Amino acid sequence: MANVAIKLAREKEALKGLGSNQNAVKYLKQDFEALKRQCLQSGTLFKDEEFPACPSVLGYRDLGPYSPKTQGIIWKRPPELVPNPQFIVGGATRTDICQGELGDCWLLAAIASLTLDQEILSRVVPKDQSFQKNYAGIFHFQFWQYGEWVDVVVDDRLPTKNGQLLFLHSEEGSEFWSALLEKAYAKLNGSYEALAGGSTVEGFEDFTGGISESYDLRKAPSDLYQIIQKALQAGSLLGCSIDITSAAETEAITSLKLVKGHAYSVTGAEEVNYRGRPEKLVRLRNPWGEVEWTGAWSDNAPQWNYIDPKQKAALDKQADDGEFWMSFSDFQRNFTRLEICNLTPDTLTSNHVHKWGMTLFNGNWRRGSTAGGCQNYPATYWTNPQFKIRLDEPDDDHTGSGSEPCCSILVGLMQKNRRRQKRMGEGLLSIGYSLYQLGNQTDVHLSRDFFLTNRPVARTDTYVNLREVSNRFHLAQGEYLIVPSTFEPFKDGDFCLRVFTEKEAKAQYVSFTPMCQKALSLCTQCIKAVA
Numbered sequence: 001m002a003n004v005a006i007k008l009a010r011e012k013e014a015l016k017g018l019g020s021n022q023n024a025v026k027y028l029k030q031d032f033e034a035l036k037r038q039c040l041q042s043g044t045l046f047k048d049e050e051f052p053a054c055p056s057v058l059g060y061r062d063l064g065p066y067s068p069k070t071q072g073i074i075w076k077r078p079p080e081l082v083p084n085p086q087f088i089v090g091g092a093t094r095t096d097i098c099q100g101e102l103g104d105c106w107l108l109a110a111i112a113s114l115t116l117d118q119e120i121l122s123r124v125v126p127k128d129q130s131f132q133k134n135y136a137g138i139f140h141f142q143f144w145q146y147g148e149w150v151d152v153v154v155d156d157r158l159p160t161k162n163g164q165l166l167f168l169h170s171e172e173g174s175e176f177w178s179a180l181l182e183k184a185y186a187k188l189n190g191s192y193e194a195l196a197g198g199s200t201v202e203g204f205e206d207f208t209g210g211i212s213e214s215y216d217l218r219k220a221p222s223d224l225y226q227i228i229q230k231a232l233q234a235g236s237l238l239g240c241s242i243d244i245t246s247a248a249e250t251e252a253i254t255s256l257k258l259v260k261g262h263a264y265s266v267t268g269a270e271e272v273n274y275r276g277r278p279e280k281l282v283r284l285r286n287p288w289g290e291v292e293w294t295g296a297w298s299d300n301a302p303q304w305n306y307i308d309p310k311q312k313a314a315l316d317k318q319a320d321d322g323e324f325w326m327s328f329s330d331f332q333r334n335f336t337r338l339e340i341c342n343l344t345p346d347t348l349t350s351n352h353v354h355k356w357g358m359t360l361f362n363g364n365w366r367r368g369s370t371a372g373g374c375q376n377y378p379a380t381y382w383t384n385p386q387f388k389i390r391l392d393e394p395d396d397d398h399t400g401s402g403s404e405p406c407c408s409i410l411v412g413l414m415q416k417n418r419r420r421q422k423r424m425g426e427g428l429l430s431i432g433y434s435l436y437q438l439g440n441q442t443d444v445h446l447s448r449d450f451f452l453t454n455r456p457v458a459r460t461d462t463y464v465n466l467r468e469v470s471n472r473f474h475l476a477q478g479e480y481l482i483v484p485s486t487f488e489p490f491k492d493g494d495f496c497l498r499v500f501t502e503k504e505a506k507a508q509y510v511s512f513t514p515m516c517q518k519a520l521s522l523c524t525q526c527i528k529a530v531a
Contacts, residue, residue, distance in 0.1 A: 019148030021123050021209070027188065030153040032140040045077070045137030046155045051187040053157040059193025060423045069101065073166060075157040078131060081165075082174045085131040087139075089175045092121055096178045100167035104195040107185065108168065109263065110203030111178060116265055116285075117237065123149075124207050125177060141184040144209035146416050146496040147360045152184040159192075167192060190420040198419075201339070202467050208237070210341040211412040211470050211500055217332050225280050225328055226397075227340070227472070229269045230408075230502075234356055236342045238266035240284070243336040256295045258334055259286065266338070267323060270315060272307045280328035281315075297325045342410060342500055356410075356500040359507040361387055364494045365486055373489030374432065374463060375451070382448040384485045386510040388438065391477050393503035404476060410500040411435070412470035413460075413484045415493050419467075430487035431495070432460035432469055438479040445512045446481065463487035481510070 019025050026032075028050050039046045051057050053075035055065040063070055078085035088096075092115045097108045114121045129139050140153045158179055159166040168182040185206075186192040201212040215224065217240075231238055244250055244261040252260045268283030281297060297303050304312050315325065326334075344358050363385045365371035372380035394405030413433050418426060434456035457480070458473045484497055499507055 021142060021144075021149040024142050024149040024151040027150040027152045032138065032151060032153050035153060036134070036136050036138050039136035039138060040134060047137075047157075048153065048155040048187075051154060051183075053155075053159075057186070057191050058159065059191050061193065062196070063102075063191070063193040073159050073161055076160050077137060077156050078158070078176045081158075081160065081163065084174060086172075086175050087129050087131060088125075088177045089170075089172050092125065092177060096170040096172065096175060098169050098171055100165060100169060102167045102192055102195060103197055104168075104182070106198040106200045107182070107195055107203045109200040110207060111181065113200075113204060113237065113239065113263070113265075114207055120208055120237075125181060129177075131176075139180050139184075141181050143185065143188055143206045145188070145206065146414065147362060147498075149209070150188070152188050154180060154184045154187055156180060158183065190423060194419050194422050199466065201341075204237075204341050205414075205468065208341055208343055210236070210343040211410055211468075211498055213340045213342070213410070213470060213472055215338040215340075217335055217338055220332060220338075224332075224338075225269065228266065228282065228338075231340045231342065232266075232269055234342065236340050238338065238340050240264050240266055240331075240335045240338045242334065253291060254334075256334070257291055257293055259291060262286075264335075268325075269328075272311055272315070274303065275306050281325050282328055282331050283315075283323055283325050284331075285323045292322070292324045293326050295326060295330055297327055297330075299324060356502065357504045359389070359499045359501075359505065361497045361507075361509060362416075362494070363484070363497060363509070365491060367490045367492055371490050371492060372485060373491075374485050374487050375434070375456075376487075377489050378448060378452060380489045381483075381485065382446065382451050384483050386445055387482045387484075387497060387507060388443065388479060388510050389482060389499055389505055389507040390479045391475060391501065391503075391505050394477060395502045406474045407477060407505075408472065408474055408502045409505075410470060410472045411482065412468050412498045412500075414468035414496045414498070416496055417494060428465040428467060429491050429493050430463040430465045431484070431493075432463040432487065433482055433484040433497075434459040435473070435475075436481040436483070438481055443508070443510060445510050 030050065035046060047053075055070060055073075058064075058070050058073070059067070061067070096115070097112050099105055099108055114124060124142055126140060126142065137156050138153060139156060140151055142149050142151050144150075156176070158176075165179055168179050170176065170178055182192075182195075185203075186195055189195060201214070204210070205212060215221075217224075221227070228238065241263050242254075242258060242260045244252075250261040254260065265285040266282060267285050270281050270283070272279050272281060284293070286292060292298065295301070342356060344356070363370075365384070370383055370385055372383040375381050389409075391407040391409065393407070395408050411433065413431055415429055415431055418428050435458040436450075436454050437457045458471070458475065460469045460471055463486075482497065482499070484495060486493060499505065
């Protein structure tokens with residue numbers, strides 16, 4: 001009953017706006033403003049008892065108390081390291097992010113991407129933090145966690161060895177925003193060592209609350225250009241790269257001045273009339289600023305002489321330093337991977353972007369009740385949590401393979417808190433989901449018989465041990481059932497299911513009926529008898 005009461009209280013708070021990025025939840029109930037005020041009044045520097053400057057917060061194995069890597073570590077505040085520490089020097093840039101002794105390059109890449117969008121950066125790294133004005137040794141950062149934003153407080157004691165920061169640091173030695181951001185994220189995940197190994201997408205989602213998609217440009221869908229245009233209209237963040245085949249190719253420059261193994265941002269997509277025919281163009285940005293594409297449609301290419309001067313002037317005006325245009329066909333030929341981070345409706349404040357509709361559910365798999373495994377286990381598969389979504393309104397400009405009206409839907413299934421549980425030896429579960437079209441079924445939990453006679457109309461490509469699996473689908477109007485599951489049955493875990501739609505959709509959790517509860521009880525008894 002206590003868990004139900006807590007859940008109802010959180011839902012009530014969410015209705016009041018708590019958990020939005022304008023009103024983040026205070027992590028561990030630590031109030032930044034109140035704590036800072038207390039320190040200023042008492043003339044003391046903040047010491048965080050929830051994440052103390054001691055060996056336990058470093059790690060548990062490679063960075064455990066008895067590891068040679070953690071011997072000789074001294075925790076110091078920035079004023080003890082440099083004479084004039086700064087929070088941010090000349091704006092946050094990618095050069096502020098240098099890796100230390102921790103294998104969290106995935107996180108550093110995500111932080112580097114943050115610096116390309118100042119609006120999103122300022123949500124994660126609140127402004128008006130300083131080592132000069134009202135300095136009290138306390139800082140705070142905001143992260144998205146499974147449907148809500150949390151505000152994480154840290155003190156500024158950082159692990160050092162031989163007078164140098166041990167982990168993330170800035171190339172500018174007197175700047176500390178990135179090191180403190182890493183510390184706050186380590187606190188959120190239980191320790192610094194918990195950050196070792198991961199996917200950039202994971203960090204990106206925790207910094208934006210978005211759902212990410214990845215496309216292999218060698219096997220891209222036929223409507224990829226339309227996907228890119230819609231993503232840009234929705235304010236999504238897009239990045240692309242050229243895969244490398246060996247470490248020697250890292251940041252190698254091609255004959256047309258593209259950099260291998262290097263992250264570019266996709267910032268625009270426009271169609272022009274070129275010599276009487278339409279030509280699809282994309283605009284890219286190289287964070288380096290000085291190395292730019294020299295092929296067709298580059299800054300001084302002859303192709304620009306054959307389009308309307310007004311359109312040329314408009315496209316020139318849209319490009320900043322480090323940005324360049326190229327044809328979409330050249331883009332697909334030269335780049336190998338495109339990643340899109342689709343943002344939640346509340347991430348961007350601009351009214352000029354077309355925002356996704358988003359529905360979120362939190363759920364769990366529990367051994368003996370709701371951990372049914374995948375379709376390979378028909379005796380228990382039906383016991384998994386079930387969610388229903390109704391798609392009434394098709395996209396404005398999308399049709400399916402038979403030219404019927406179609407609805408774009410992006411489904412993401414994320415397992416919760418597994419990084420925190422690494423300390424206990426828990427790893428990521430293999431997860432996935434399937435969608436089934438519904439006919440005349442009522443709002444009840446469907447039993448085994450339904451799944452024996454109905455096949456999924458859409459599903460994840462495979463079950464995989466990632467924090468989140470996500471896919472984009474184009475579905476006909478109608479009602480669908482979403483069944484998230486682990487690959488094997490009887491695996492305990494908590495999850496967050498998110499559904500992004502271009503148009504508003506109605507979604508709900510499908511609860512067990514008394515008859516299903518009885519069947520589940522019998523199913524559980526049979527499983528126990530076999531075990």
